[in-house]
Amino acid sequence: xxxxxxxxxxxxxxxxxxxxxxxxxxxxxxxxxxxxxxxxxxxxxxxxxxxxxxxxxxxxxxxxxxxxxxxxxxxxxxxxxxxxxxxxxxxxxxxxxxxxxxxxxxxxxxxxxxxxxxxxxxxxxxxxxxxxxxxxxxxxxxxxxxxxxxxxxxxxxxxxxxxxxxxxxxxxxxxxxxxxxxxxxxxxxxxxxxxxxxxxxxxxxxxxxxxxxxxxxxxxxxxxxxxxxxxxxxxxxxxxxxxxxxxxxxxxxxxxxxxxxxxxxxxxxxxxxxxxxxxxxxxxxxxxxxxxxxxxxxxxxxxxxxxxxxxxxxxxxx
Amino acid sequence: xxxxxxxxxxxxxxxxxxxxxxxxxxxxxxxxxxxxxxxxxxxxxxxxxxxxxxxxxxxxxxxxxxxxxxxxxxxxxxxxxxxxxxxxxxxxxxxxxxxxxxxxxxxxxxxxxxxxxxxxxxxxxxxxxxxxxxxxxxxxxxxxxxxxxxxxxxxxxxxxxxxxxxxxxxxxxxxxxxxxxxxxxxxxxxxxxxxxxxxxxxxxxxxxxxxxxxxxxxxxxxxxxxxxxxxxxxxxxxxxxxxxxxxxx
Ligand SMILES: [Fe+2]
Ligand SMILES: [Fe+2]
Ligand SMILES: [Fe+2]
Numbered sequence: 001x002x003x004x005x006x007x008x009x010x011x012x013x014x015x016x017x018x019x020x021x022x023x024x025x026x027x028x029x030x031x032x033x034x035x036x037x038x039x040x041x042x043x044x045x046x047x048x049x050x051x052x053x054x055x056x057x058x059x060x061x062x063x064x065x066x067x068x069x070x071x072x073x074x075x076x077x078x079x080x081x082x083x084x085x086x087x088x089x090x091x092x093x094x095x096x097x098x099x100x101x102x103x104x105x106x107x108x109x110x111x112x113x114x115x116x117x118x119x120x121x122x123x124x125x126x127x128x129x130x131x132x133x134x135x136x137x138x139x140x141x142x143x144x145x146x147x148x149x150x151x152x153x154x155x156x157x158x159x160x161x162x163x164x165x166x167x168x169x170x171x172x173x174x175x176x177x178x179x180x181x182x183x184x185x186x187x188x189x190x191x192x193x194x195x196x197x198x199x200x201x202x203x204x205x206x207x208x209x210x211x212x213x214x215x216x217x218x219x220x221x222x223x224x225x226x227x228x229x230x231x232x233x234x235x236x237x238x239x240x241x242x243x244x245x246x247x248x249x250x251x252x253x254x255x256x257x258x259x260x261x262x263x264x265x266x267x268x269x270x271x272x273x274x275x276x277x278x279x280x281x282x283x284x285x286x287x288x289x290x291x292x293x294x295x296x297x298x299x300x301x302x303x304x305x306x307x308x309x310x311x312x313x314x315x316x317x318x
Numbered sequence: 319x320x321x322x323x324x325x326x327x328x329x330x331x332x333x334x335x336x337x338x339x340x341x342x343x344x345x346x347x348x349x350x351x352x353x354x355x356x357x358x359x360x361x362x363x364x365x366x367x368x369x370x371x372x373x374x375x376x377x378x379x380x381x382x383x384x385x386x387x388x389x390x391x392x393x394x395x396x397x398x399x400x401x402x403x404x405x406x407x408x409x410x411x412x413x414x415x416x417x418x419x420x421x422x423x424x425x426x427x428x429x430x431x432x433x434x435x436x437x438x439x440x441x442x443x444x445x446x447x448x449x450x451x452x453x454x455x456x457x458x459x460x461x462x463x464x465x466x467x468x469x470x471x472x473x474x475x476x477x478x479x480x481x482x483x484x485x486x487x488x489x490x491x492x493x494x495x496x497x498x499x500x501x502x503x504x505x506x507x508x509x510x511x512x513x514x515x516x517x518x519x520x521x522x523x524x525x526x527x528x529x530x531x532x533x534x535x536x537x538x539x540x541x542x543x544x545x546x547x548x549x550x551x552x553x554x555x556x557x558x559x560x561x562x563x564x565x566x567x
Contacts, residue, residue, distance in 0.1 A: 050346035057342045061558035061567040062385045063369050066342070067362060073345050074358040081351050119558055119567075169567075177565055285347065293349025295473065296409045299466025306465065 015216060020146035023089035031215060035145050036090050037106070038217065040097040043083035044108035046076045048101075048282050052116040053125060061119055068165055069122060075158045082154060086147040102287050104274065111194050113276030120173055120180075120187035126166015128188075128195040128233065134159045135229050136199070144216040167236065174240040181241075188237065189245045196260075197268045199226040205265075230258050319501070323435070324378045325397065326498045328387065329540060330430075330438075331371035332398035335388060337419055338364035339551055340406060349409050356455060360416070363448040370441045389559035393549055394542040401484040403539070403547040407477075410463055410470070414477035417456035417521070422488045424449045425513035429505035438503065457521045464525025471526060478527055486534035489514070492541055 007026055014021065021027055050073050057073065060066035084094045100106035111129050116122065137159060140152040173184035200206060200222040212218035220228070230249075237244050248261030270276065341361035348354030372384035402419060406412050427449050430442035463474040489511040491499070498504025522529060537543070558567070 047346075047351070054346035057345055058339060058554045059557045061562070061565075063365060063372070063388050065567055067365050067369070070342055070345060070358055070362050070365070074355055074362070077346075077351050077355045077358070081355070084351075172567060177562075179562060180565060289347045289349065292347075292408065295467070295469050296349035296353070296463070299463050299470030302470075303462040303466045 012214070015144045015214070019144075020149060021144050022146045030211075031145075032090050034211075034215070034217070035148065036087055036092050039083055039087040039090075039145075039148055040092070040100065041107050041109075043080045043087060043097065044101045044106055045112065046080035046083060048108045048112045048286065049129075050076050050080075051282055051285050052112055052114070052278070053122060055116045056119060056122050059119070060122075065169070072126070072162050072165065075162065079151075079155045079158070082151040083148075086145075086151045089147050098286075098290060102283065102290060104283070107272065109198060110268070110271040110276060111191075111198050112282060113271050113279045114190065114194050115278050117190070118183050118187060120170070120183040121191065123166050123169030123173060123184065124187035124191040126162050126164075127170050127236070128166075128191050129198070130159050130162040130166060131233060132195050132198045132229050134163055135225050135232075139219050139225070140217070142216065142219065170240055170242075174242060184240070185242050188242050192245050193263060193267075194271075196226055196230070196263055197271075199223075199229065201265070201268070227257055230260055234258050320378055322494060322497055323503065324375050325494055326504060327371045327375040327378075327438075328395075329397040329494065331368045331375070331387075332396050333402050333419070333423075334364040334371070335368040336396070336398040336548070336551060337402040337415075338362075338368065339555060340402065340404075340415075341412075344406055344412065353409075357412070360452050360455070363445075363452070367441065367445050367448075370444070374437045374441070385559065389556045393544060393552055396544065396548065396552070397540050397542060398544075398548075399484065399487050399539040400537040400545050401481065401488065401539075403545050403551065404481060404484070405547060407480075408473060410473040410477040411481065413456055413459040413463060414474065414481050416452065417460050418481060418485055420449060420453035420456050421514045421517040422485070422510060424453050424517075425510045426505050428513075429509060433504070434502040453517070457517070460521055460527070461525045464522075464527050474525065475527055478529055479532060482529055482532045483535035484537060485514075487537045487540060490540075492538075495540075 008028055011021070011025075011027060011031075021031075053069065053076075054073050057066065057069050060069050084097060087097060088094060097106065101108065111132075116125070134156060137152050137156050141149055141156060143149045143152070170184055170187075173180040203209065203221045203223045206222050209218060209221055234244060234249060234251075246261045248259060250259050252259045271279070274280075338361045341357050341364070344354070345358045345361070346354065348357055368388065369384055372387040375387055376382045376384055401415060404411065404415055424446070427442045427446045430438055431446060433439045433442065460474065463470040465471070489507045491507050495504055495507060499506050518529070537545075539545075539548075
């Protein structure tokens with residue numbers, strides 16, 4: 001018991017000193033569990049996030065845009081891959097994590113439960129959703145768990161590329177015909193509020209924040225990050241000539257920040273609970289890929305085993 | 319001559335585009351992340367080739383751009399083969415379609431590397447590395463599935479039974495291909511066929527796949543006569559360009 005307390009003290013002081021915790025190091029069980037949960041949910045978000053954007057690959061309006069979108073969605077698969085690997089260092093397998101996603105035990109970012117209804121949504125997602133993700137993830141590049149922090153460094157570079165690409169799509173639309181401008185405005189109208197929800201509940205409704213700060217999973221609160229996002233994004237919308245769908249949005253000279261209107265937290269919790277517009281479609285799509293892929297994964301395994309057996313045989317034979 | 323070269327570039331580009339489109343449908347739906355990434359990669363390589371061919375073609379015809387060529391033709395003016403239109407029925411079909419195409423595409427590019435047309439030769443030089451990688455990927459998977467489990471073997475054999483019949487047209491020289499060959503611009507399909515056959519005899523036995531009983535089918539996508547699938551592919555592919563004409567993206 002005292003031994004355990006001592007270990008925890010040493011552990012915390014390592015984090016306080018800015019040391020990275022590596023998978024083989026001693027860590028409190030709660031630290032391990034929290035990281036498995038957070039990293040796997042982050043990985044699931046990357047993978048589920050492929051679906052709304054993938055929805056427009058076959059209909060992309062030009063060859064160049066199609067290639068950019070394919071490359072982007074492929075990057076997200078790569079992000080999922082690094083993150084699953086980072087979580088695996090804590091003693092869980094990718095298959096177990098997948099099962100948790102499919103059973104609903106593990107969550108993913110709610111933003112991906114909204115549909116992509118026009119090409120402009122691809123621009124809006126890159127601009128707003130990747131933009132919001134970067135704000136969270138830049139913070140995570142300095143988190144205490146080494147594999148997670150390192151994955152984030154790699155991922156953040158690509159996310160900022162996605163963000164610029166998304167903004168560039170929006171810019172093209174904003175400078176285009178009236179139909180294109182309308183499409184862009186409509187996408188902003190639908191994605192603005194869900195993007196703000198990506199930072200999670202208000203600070204007073206976010207009981208884990210203190211512990212997360214201690215472990216450096218978080219360095220700023222949800223509301224601080226949300227404010228940062230709004231402050232960056234509002235002038236960008238102005239530059240595009242688009243209107244953010246919030247009449248209360250206004251620069252506050254005194255605070256040095258934008259004021260903004262109340263988020264619909266009822267909607268937020270409904271989507272988290274599985275009642276968003278596309279929750280079922282997203283999980284069904286992942287379930288189908290998983291089920292359809294089963295015989296393929298089995299075949300690959302059987303083939304690898306045969307090859308290994310052949311190699312062993314030829315070794316003992318010689 | 320210029321007209322024929324233009325059409326020949328479309329023929330080369332259309333195979334890559336329609337196959338790239340089929341693969342792009344799978345992005346986010348693969349049997350695992352690694353294959354999802356690999357198939358998307360192949361799709362991206364193919365679309366990269368398409369852009370090179372169509373950009374070049376656009377210089378040969380007044381008023382065309384890579385996008386007008388890609389998106390604004392009528393169905394009969396696409397020259398891809400029927401093989402690449404075939405749907406992603408299951409992963410075995412995806413792999414076998416890829417394997418049959420790669421086994422044709424790689425030797426085709428090897429010949430185009432020596433094309434008298436410098437741009438085609440340059441595109442082929444760039445694409446050959448990609449095509450070699452694609453063939454390695456698809457052959458490995460044919461072996462893995464063919465020699466994996468009983469189920470995977472059956473599915474793979476079925477995919478060959480369905481798709482192999484479409485290879486015939488790959489090697490039947492159209493008047494356009496004949497003219498291009500005679501100009502020293504296009505490939506000699508007899509040589510492509512010899513290489514294709516060698517790939518089959520190298521790979522299929524280790525995958526336990528039997529193809530000797532499969533009857534080939536008469537198809538002529540290369541002259542614009544397609545399967546019923548192409549119309550639906552084009553409906554998606556062309557949607558934005560048709561719904562929002564003359565806009566830039
Ligand atoms: Fe990502
Ligand atoms: Fe992310
Ligand atoms: Fe991204």
